[in-house]
Structures are given as structure tokens and as C-alpha cells.
Amino acid sequence: MLFTPTVIKNLLKKPATRNYPFVVREPFPNFRGELVIDIEKCIFCGMCERKCPSQCITVDKQAGTWQCDPHACISCGYCRDNCPTKCLTMNDTHRKPMAAKVTWIEQGTPPKPKAKKAAAEKKTDEE
Amino acid sequence: MATTVIPFGPQHPVLPEPVHLTLKVEDEIVKEAIPALGYVHRGLEKLAEIRDYHQMITVCERVCGICSMIHGTCYSQSIEELMGIEVPARAEMLRVIWSELHRMHSHLLWLGLFADAFGFEALFMQFWKVRERIMDINEATAGSRVIVSVNIIGGVRTDLSPDQLRWILSELEIVEKEVREMQDTIMNDYSVKARTVGVGYMSKDDAYILGAAGPTLRGSGVASDMRMLGYGAYSELDFEPVIETSGDCWARSAVRFREVGQSIDLVRQAISKLPEGDLAAKVKGNPPEGEVYMRVEQPRGECVYYIRGNGTKHLDRLRIRTPTFANIPPLLHMLPGCELADVPVIVLAIDPCISCTER
Secondary structure, eight states: OOTHHHHHHHSSOSSSSSOTTTOOOOOTHHHHHHHEEOTTTOOOOOOOHHHHHTTOOOEETTTTTTEEEEOOOOOOOHHHOOOOOEOOOOOSSOOOOSSOOOEEEEEOOSSSHHHHHHHHHHHHHHO | OOEEEEEEEETTTSSSSEEEEEEEEEEEEEEEEEEOOTTOOOOOGGGGGGGGGGHHHHHHHTTSSSHHHHHHHHHHHHHHHHHTOOOOHHHHHHHHHHHHHHHHHHHHHHHHHHHHHHHHHOOOOOOHHHHHHHHHHHHHHHHSSOOOOOOEEEEESSSHOOOHHHHHHHHHHHHHHHHHHTTTHHHHHHHHHHHHHTTTOOOHHHHHHOOOOOOHHHHHOOOGGGGGGGGTGGGSSOOOOOOOOSSSSHHHHHHHHHHHHHHHHHHHHHHHHHSOOSBBOOOOOOOOSSSEEEEEEETEEEEEEEEOOSSSSSSEEEEEEEEHHHHHHHHHSSTSSSGGGEEEHHHHHHHOOOHHHHO
16 A cells, blocks of 8 residues: 555656667667777787687787687776777677677787787787 | 475565575474575686786676676775885875765665565655766766666776866755655554564674674674774774664664765765875785785675786686675575464665675
């Protein structure tokens, strides 16, 4: 009986839910959604690979490929936070459902001066 | 009268997560309850051997799907204590804000599920409607609804701007008003009281001896709240443990309901006392050899982390003792003597978080 006023109020008010597939709420600006890479800016340092807690990123420096298993990604954003060139960003939308398992491979240009880069990699390892 | 054995769970309409109880029933009265756990064991503690101590935060956050923030805080605090890191005051206060938001939405979720357990669908939906505002605060400020992932070793990685703080306060104003509207229903309604008052009684001494934790313990009149230890920034805030003395399911729901108000108050205090400063301290090296115990108060009660470092980036041992684990012996003490129809209400009253328990 004590709940009756709330029930009457709810009957007179608009519904609290949205008619979802037709009405979609605006995403919040800081939402950690789908991972996006700007492969042109990537220097293949492998920092994202080392920081990723679910180990879903593989970087091949020689071949210049950046690989990600989007199904294993937990959207924590550690790779984005630690990327030295800020080439990793996150959308404010969820990843779309997929019917099949895919591996997401990006091909970029590998860095040219090899000896210098190798030394740089060692340094980050020590840290 | 012959004994009938009735299986309760692992799949049951009132159970959010799988736990099995074998109920020995005589004439609709439960005589004995035997639990069986292990349906959702994931072996997260073993992951400490292959993930480094920074990556383990995300693993610890996934121990529980509801109080992820407080697991992350507890893990970070224990590593910080082991490594002797001084956390900036602003980071500690920000942790309190998100922790209390998590406690609030966990309690609102539970109050809804509890209403559902005794068949009050409308109240269930109403509580979850209020909870949605807090989920929105989490999403807008930290980037995710439940796994806020704001903790890092040494502090937090997300800041709250003055605009966001003002928005949180204005949202909390609405939440408080909406929660107040339901106070009479959950505490004084005739049909709610008929299902909860006197059901699942546990005396103060029994609760203490059986090692109950959190609202189950406080509902029996023991003033035990790990936040009173003053970890993090709780030492600067002014609050008292919420206690009810009747020791039944009504008392446990009343404790949780009043804790929602307490959490709103704590968030307000934390925002008003939020100092300026850094977000995180610099962390260098690996955890040294040594061991640390850390206790924090989760929505469900006391949670204990035991960590042993060995000087490398991997931990030697990570042991998590969650509040639901502590609350299972009290549950088995409460069940004998109750009616079969009251079993869902009593099981729900300890707020079972089985994924936590089995990790």
C-alpha cells in the first residue's frame, strides 16, 4: 500500500526506459569503447604489447605489422595511455558484434634506422 | 515425518549466480542445508604468476562484477604498502568517491534483487531505475559502467573536473530524493515485513562466532566496519557504522538501505574535502620480498588480500578472501528451522556474490 503513490506517479510519467534499437542514447565523451590505431603514426615500439593485461596485441617491428585480437581486448585503455606517439585512441562506441572470429592486422611502414631503434627498445625494456 | 531432499540451485530464479544447496526438508521445514560451490571457479589468483603486478589490477577488478573498484583499490593499496609508496592525498580521496559510488550501486542492485526474491517486481524495477543514475556517473567520469578501472599502483589515472564534481552532486541530490521515496516501502510496508521480519534470525554472538561479515554482521548488532580502520582517506571522513539489532532479514535490508544514504553523505564529504595535487606517485622497480595483508570494506563486508612479493615483477602469492565466503557458514546456520518458501529470501539476504567467492 505504501508503494501506491510511486506507482501512480510512474503511470503518469514518461517511461524510464528507451525504445532501444530505435532510440539510442548519446555516448558519454570519455567512454572507453572500440580501440582505433593510426598506423601511420605508429613507431612499432611494442609498448602497447607489454602493457596490455589481456595480451591481445602483437607488434612485429621487422615486418611493420600491428596485430590485435579484438575479442580478447577488455577496453581497459592501458595501451592508449602508454602509447608514446598517441597513435592509439578509443571511440566512444561499443565494438559491433561479429559473426566470425577475426584477427585485426594493420600493415604500416617499419622504422628505417634499425640500429638506433634496437637500442631504444632495450632502454624501454630496462625501465 | 520422512525427510525429503530438495535441490536449490545452481540455477534458480532468485540466484544471480550459481550456488547449490541441498536442502533436507521435513514437512516444509528445512532441517539441514549442505552447500556445493565451484561452478564458476576461474583461478584468477594463479594468473599472478604470468601477469606482472601492474597488469594484475585489471585481473583483480574482474574478481567481482559489482564491486570491481574496491577490489582494485585493495590490490593497489597492498602493493603500495609492500613497496612503500606514498599515495597523493587527492588520489586517495578520488578512490573514496568511486568506492562509495560502487557501494551505492551494489546496495541498490541488491535491494532490487531482494525485492524480487519476495515477489515485489515493481519495487525491484524502481530500485534499478535509481541505480541507473549512478551507473551513468561511473560511465561519464571513468569511462565504463562497472569496471571503472581507475586504480593504478601509486594512485588513480582519471581526474574529476570541477564541472564533473558539480554534476555528481546534482545527480546525487536526485538519487537521494528517489531513494527516500522508497524508504517507507522497504522498511514499513506490511507485505514486505511479512516476508522479512523474524526470518533467518541470527543472534549477535552467533554472527560473531560464525565469522559473518559486512551487513550480515551489522544486521545482528555488531559494529564492525573495516572503513573505521581509516585506510585510504576514510580517516579524514566522519561516519559511523550502520547497525541494526534485530538480526533478521529485515535488519540486513535496513542496514543496506541506510548505507546507501551513508555513502551519499560520504561522497559529499569527500568532494567537499577533495585536495588539490598529483594523481599518482611515480613507481619504480618491482615489489620487494615480503608479505602484506590488506583489509577493506566491500559492499558485502570485509575483504582480505594477502600478497607475497619475491623481488621480481611477478607476485609469489596472491590470496583473496571475499566477504561472501565468510557469510556462507552464517547462512547454513540461518537456514535450519525456516520454511522452504523463505529459503530464497534468506539466501539473498547475505548478498551472495559467488563469482567473488570462487574467484
